[in-house]
Amino acid sequence: MAYLNEVVIEAGHGAKNYWKDLWKNRELLWILARRDLSVRYKQTAIGAAWAVLRPLATMAVMVFVFEMVGKFEGDAGVPYPLMVLAGITIWTFFANTFTQISHSILLNSNLVTKTYFPRLIMPLSSVLVGFIDFAVSLGLYFIIALWKNHLPGLEIIFLPLFVLLALLTSLSFGLFFSVLNVRFRDIAQLIPFLVQIGFYACPIAYSASLVEASQDAWWYDLYYLNPMVSIINGFKWSLLGDGSFFKVSSLYSTVGVISVMLLISIYYFRKEENSFVDYI
Amino acid sequence: MQVIVAEDISKKYIIDHQKAMRKSSTLRDTFSEKFKHFFGKGEQDEVEKEEFWALRDVNFAVDQGDRVGIIGHNGAGKSTLLKILSKITEPTGGKVTIKGRVASLLEVGTGFHPELTGRENIFLNGAILGMKRHEIKSAFESIVEFAGVEKFLDTPVKRYSSGMYVRLGFAISAHLSPEILIIDEVLAVGDADFQKKCLGKMRDVSESGRTILFVSHNLAAVQSLCNRAFYFEHGRLKMQGDTTHVVNNYLSHVAKTNLEHFWETPEEAPGSDEVRFRTVRIDPEYQGGKHYIDVTTPARVHIEFWNMAERADLNLSLHLYAFTGECIFNVGTTSQSFEKGLVAATLEIPGNFLNDGSYVISIMVVKDTSTVLFQLPDALAFEVEDHREGVTWYGKWPGYVRPQLNFQISQSEVLV
Numbered sequence: 001m002a003y004l005n006e007v008v009i010e011a012g013h014g015a016k017n018y019w020k021d022l023w024k025n026r027e028l029l030w031i032l033a034r035r036d037l038s039v040r041y042k043q044t045a046i047g048a049a050w051a052v053l054r055p056l057a058t059m060a061v062m063v064f065v066f067e068m069v070g071k072f073e074g075d076a077g078v079p080y081p082l083m084v085l086a087g088i089t090i091w092t093f094f095a096n097t098f099t100q101i102s103h104s105i106l107l108n109s110n111l112v113t114k115t116y117f118p119r120l121i122m123p124l125s126s127v128l129v130g131f132i133d134f135a136v137s138l139g140l141y142f143i144i145a146l147w148k149n150h151l152p153g154l155e156i157i158f159l160p161l162f163v164l165l166a167l168l169t170s171l172s173f174g175l176f177f178s179v180l181n182v183r184f185r186d187i188a189q190l191i192p193f194l195v196q197i198g199f200y201a202c203p204i205a206y207s208a209s210l211v212e213a214s215q216d217a218w219w220y221d222l223y224y225l226n227p228m229v230s231i232i233n234g235f236k237w238s239l240l241g242d243g244s245f246f247k248v249s250s251l252y253s254t255v256g257v258i259s260v261m262l263l264i265s266i267y268y269f270r271k272e273e274n275s276f277v278d279y280i
Numbered sequence: 281m282q283v284i285v286a287e288d289i290s291k292k293y294i295i296d297h298q299k300a301m302r303k304s305s306t307l308r309d310t311f312s313e314k315f316k317h318f319f320g321k322g323e324q325d326e327v328e329k330e331e332f333w334a335l336r337d338v339n340f341a342v343d344q345g346d347r348v349g350i351i352g353h354n355g356a357g358k359s360t361l362l363k364i365l366s367k368i369t370e371p372t373g374g375k376v377t378i379k380g381r382v383a384s385l386l387e388v389g390t391g392f393h394p395e396l397t398g399r400e401n402i403f404l405n406g407a408i409l410g411m412k413r414h415e416i417k418s419a420f421e422s423i424v425e426f427a428g429v430e431k432f433l434d435t436p437v438k439r440y441s442s443g444m445y446v447r448l449g450f451a452i453s454a455h456l457s458p459e460i461l462i463i464d465e466v467l468a469v470g471d472a473d474f475q476k477k478c479l480g481k482m483r484d485v486s487e488s489g490r491t492i493l494f495v496s497h498n499l500a501a502v503q504s505l506c507n508r509a510f511y512f513e514h515g516r517l518k519m520q521g522d523t524t525h526v527v528n529n530y531l532s533h534v535a536k537t538n539l540e541h542f543w544e545t546p547e548e549a550p551g552s553d554e555v556r557f558r559t560v561r562i563d564p565e566y567q568g569g570k571h572y573i574d575v576t577t578p579a580r581v582h583i584e585f586w587n588m589a590e591r592a593d594l595n596l597s598l599h600l601y602a603f604t605g606e607c608i609f610n611v612g613t614t615s616q617s618f619e620k621g622l623v624a625a626t627l628e629i630p631g632n633f634l635n636d637g638s639y640v641i642s643i644m645v646v647k648d649t650s651t652v653l654f655q656l657p658d659a660l661a662f663e664v665e666d667h668r669e670g671v672t673w674y675g676k677w678p679g680y681v682r683p684q685l686n687f688q689i690s691q692s693e694v695l696v
Contacts, residue, residue, distance in 0.1 A: 007382070009367060010375040031407040035393055035400075042395045042436075114390045115408055116367035274370040277363065278293065 018270070022118040029121045032108075033128035036100075040129060051136040055092060059085045062205045075207050077243040079148050082141070083236060087204035089137045090235040094166045094228060095195045097130035101174025102191050105182050109280045119273040123178055127167065134163070141239065155238045162235040168258050169227045175265035179272045183279050202228050203236075209245035227254040281379075283460060283491050284342040284365070289374030291335040291360050291515075334360040335371070336515040342493070342508075344380075344459075347486045349502035349523055350495045351530050352512035358495045361512070362386060362464050365493065380459030380491070383409060387464070389449025394438035398429050398448060401437050405452050419455040426477075427451035447474055454481045460491045476675050479505065498676060499527050500666045531665055532571035538661040539564075546586045552654045554592065555645045558622065559584040560659045562641070565631075574667040575682055578631040581660070583643060584624045593617050594653075596625050597644040602637060608680050615649045635682040636666040 041047040062084045066072040074080040104122040105112060112119070145151050152159075181187040201223075203211070208229065214220055223229060230250035237246035335357045342348055350358050363369045365376060366384035391408040392401050402423055406416035424430055427448040429440075437445060463482070482505060486492050496502050502509060502523065509526035511519040513533075519526050540561040543549035549556040564579040566572070573579060583596060595615035600608045613625055641660040645653045666677065 007378045011370050011372060027413055028407045031404055035404055039393060039395045111391050114387045277369045
């Protein structure tokens with residue numbers, strides 16, 4: 001036998017070739033992602049149409065409640081339904097990937113207990129499903145934007161940046177929760193609740209310009225500490241144009257929060273991943 | 281060349297008796313625990329934490345091409361060892377060095393998704409086991425043929441019979457080409473025909489010079505396949521060496537388990553106001569220097585009890601159950617009239633009668649052939665080990681009994 005690679009197994013080891021291992025297993029990452037995707041709408045009657053129906057229905061409800069009943073208005077020159085749809089699109093992307101990542105270890109517990117691969121593959125592979133839903137939802141946005149005659153301008157070139165930031169946010173928080181979820185099943189109860197709160201705490205059904213009136217309030221800085229606030233504002237801005245409210249400076253704290261959280265989460269994940277099987 | 285070297289490996293689990301932290305802890309528990317400690321109210325002895333060593337100071341080396349059988353009771357640490365070698369969990373202490381690509385087969389069809397088709401699952405499972413896409417593609421035809429699922433390739437596996445499911449799972453793993461193969465009890469599933477196929481495949485693998493670690497309760501398979509054996513007991517590697525030697529040693533330990541009960545006085549004995557048991561015992565007639573019960577071993581069951589009533593018409597009824605709960609047989613003595621005092625009975629179980637497996641005996645004392653005075657449900661438990669002679673097949677022998685009946689075969693006509 002020619003070259004034999006040597007592996008050392010001991011407590012706290014395994015760090016050495018981790019990232020290389022992760023890269024070597026990229027096929028598995030892709031295959032797990034494809035599995036989640038193809039299983040998604042099995043045995044449903046209308047299949048992928050759900051990806052269109054859900055954001056559309058949410059938008060309809062928001063428009064009814066906030067625009068027609070509550071007399072909310074979008075920023076000047078921005079159609080309210082489009083603003084809501086843009087907000088829903090990026091928020092749903094975040095919420096889906098965040099939820100999927102948080103549950104990724106538990107959902108794959110049969111793999112965790114029976115086979116080895118870098119565990120980070122599970123949260124990473126669960127991101128893809130969210131992307132597909134996002135793409136469908138974004139397509140829907142463009143159709144409605146065309147109908148409302150409010151197509152995006154040049155700002156759209158920044159769109160991928162905000163999508164990436166949303167992805168990193170979901171990863172940085174999701175990873176942390178996915179580890180906690182292994183030991184404490186409370187997390188599974190907490191997550192839908194967090195997502196629900198986030199929906200109202202973030203400027204989805206309203207414009208963040210309304211918040212500017214409370215610049216002196218004690219909660220103003222806290223509000224912007226939530227990284228999704230500036231990401232949603234930026235996303236809306238890149239789709240709706242300059243009329244949509246977006247405070248560029250708010251991105252600093254966002255990037256800061258994401259970086260710190262991501263580092264903590266990866267550290268925590270790496271520290272705990274070898275003992276997942278003992279607690280799952 | 282040594283391909284696996286284990287030095288002092290140990291694995292500790294903490295069992296939390298009071299709150300079962302390991303499985304079902306909740307945030308609230310943890311917080312309230314912390315909270316109590318913070319205010320100094322936490323009483324240390326309130327939570328009884330017990331350390332449990334699943335493995336303790338295990339040392340061994342495996343040479344390239346070795347076929348090692350790992351045997352021991354449930355909970356002896358066999359599976360924990362495989363999990364450590366497969367990198368699924370890390371040891372608490374010690375170190376293992378492995379040279380070469382390892383494939384572990386701890387379960388047949390790991391990660392199969394019920395909603396996906398057979399074809400999709402082949403690629404999924406292959407990737408999980410560490411195969412590259414092109415490797416799976418080139419083995420695809422052969423996997424499908426081995427599993428015999430050509431017609432159902434595009435059917436979701438949830439519609440598969442359990443036999444098909446297992447065959448497909450094994451077929452995929454049989455096409456792995458690792459330098460070291462770790463297998464846990466895969467032969468426990470599937471029918472006899474399939475088991476034969478598996479063993480054949482494993483023999484092929486071993487003959488190609490690869491190293492195999494094989495955990496099994498099927499001692500016949502271990503003896504046929506492996507050149508070395510490890511015997512684990514209570515987390516320690518109790519014995520290692522030549523397979524036959526280790527297996528025999530293991531068997532003589534197994535056989536001593538629950539073969540005898542004796543009660544000194546009626547007061548401490550199980551029973552009712554009318555009868556009390558004194559002795560229940562099984563005496564195997566070991567043959568050929570063996571110290572364990574196997575399929576050929578005859579055995580006697582001795583029962584003795586106190587009759588506490590002045591005069592009673594009594595008989596004994598004995599049930600023999602398989603470990604799975606089915607009753608294999610029920611025999612009764614004739615009913616006789618007994619004075620107050622001791623009554624003894626003996627039952628002979630012939631050799632070449634029970635198949636290999638675990639058995640439980642329950643004994644009843646019956647009055648007037650109709651009223652059960654007392655029943656001793658798990659009076660005795662024993663294991664019958666496998667024994668093969670002149671047979672080259674090592675799958676599980678089917679059936680609860682394995683009688684030697686007069687079954688003749690001869691050539692009745694020669695075609696010219």
